[in-house]
Amino acid sequence: MTGPASVGVDGGEGSEDVNAVQVEAPNFILCYQGAGLRYQITCPQGPRRALGLYVSSGYMARLVDAFGAEGETIRARLAAVKDDELYNVQMRLTRDAVQAIEQLLASTHAGVRELLFVEAKCMEILYASVGVWIDSLQHGAQDVTLSARDLMLMERARTLIDADLQKNLTIPDLARAVGTNASKLKRAFKLLHGVTVFEYSLRRRMEEALRLLVDERQAVGQVAAAVGYQHQTSFTTSFRDFYGFAPKDARQLRGADRVSAAG
Template structure:
């Protein structure tokens, strides 16, 4: 049986730029790659730095190492527990409460990624710009991603609590896994082999209860040191087995997996930009689709997949964030703010604002600095 296609050499135009700066202020808005290495660093480089850290716990005979990394920033935002299983499966456990959105651009490395969200707004994104598109997953679902060799993708964690698990499986390990599955694995191998350099394959699936329980057990590991490394390895094997089984079953049942081209990503980014540019407008889905040059069905499906929320939910979040800024920073009246974010009636705005934030617009001015940042979700 053929193995997964090797990662081809990138052209000069597609080859990721090499990081040139040391970790610093950028780490305050980045994720673990940036925190451990530097902006634009690969996952492999981040884990290499992790391995060389004297604080790292190791079990050399088993090919295991890892440690918890504090999320950098001015306030305590939690930790990332990062573990390598023979440098073939990289495990990242997030136990965070982010004070602001964090994002980082990642070069293609050929990983098959499994992302599981237990709590909070988590997203995985793709795109060539600084502001990435995103994918959000709500438990007990998970998202599987595999990007083309010339496509950079972005990981974005919005502000707020996040409890999640990410498994980054190397192409060599995944090829062995698919080969071991025999005929059952052929459908998966063919799906991934068809992904072009500028495309992203992704599929969202529902996990069975036993898999959800295994994820919860991994996140709540009672062990420390080497025993924790061994426990995590065992649970990852269980979770991967369940996830690949769900993937095979979903394809057999005709579930819709998605391959998005670089053009699709560009159109969804354009839609996001149009929404951000004028928060007073409530464009309908057909109007927005015509404006960006696609159809309403693709817009709804791809926007939700890439940004993690519907067009309406994304627009509402932007309007509420702008409303909070106008109330606190600009000291505008509630009526002025309501009109500025597209509400014809102040009472409707007040209801939406209270539903979104949990307090009334008139109480928003009590928020200052980090308290405001913490409270916006």
């Protein structure tokens, strides 16, 4: 509903490594895992409102069958998912689905009544979500099936951006650096992180710029260079477009104000 989340894929049996992929979560996010893949959804500290439903393959198959011929596209999508792959798609929730989720999260029922209420609302939400899924695929929504390796590469791409905000890596450069192609990088990064590579890079650079201005009290020219801008005027324009005020005015902010501005 609101707030960030991430999808983590285990490195394998006996491995403690988890390749966490950040996911913005304002929409309906569907993950369908292959039989040999394990993943977990986690949420960092901070305010959020979310609902997670875990559905068995058999139950999902019966639900899709209820849509008859309309569900054929979904059946084909899920049948193609291999044991070591994760199918992922993000879609806008309908008003009906949002209302059902709101009602479920705000439930005041108890005991048997709560159990019946939750079961009814979950069925309503699932039915609405599958309907959104079918409609989105019919209208060309982007979905993607990714292996555990693909998920690791997308996280590596995010890490490379974060590691050196002075560099303006192009899509081809970033794709080569992580070991994939530009087309897959663009599609998978947008689906998994909720923003394009450019949007993510810009946001991180602006967040760092605000931190340097407010916490480190650095000069505007120094900050511009630190976040990859060759010209201070270009940085000032980007900063003003992003935050709504000039870099020089950021000096008037305090730490708490900086967090509020960044949010």
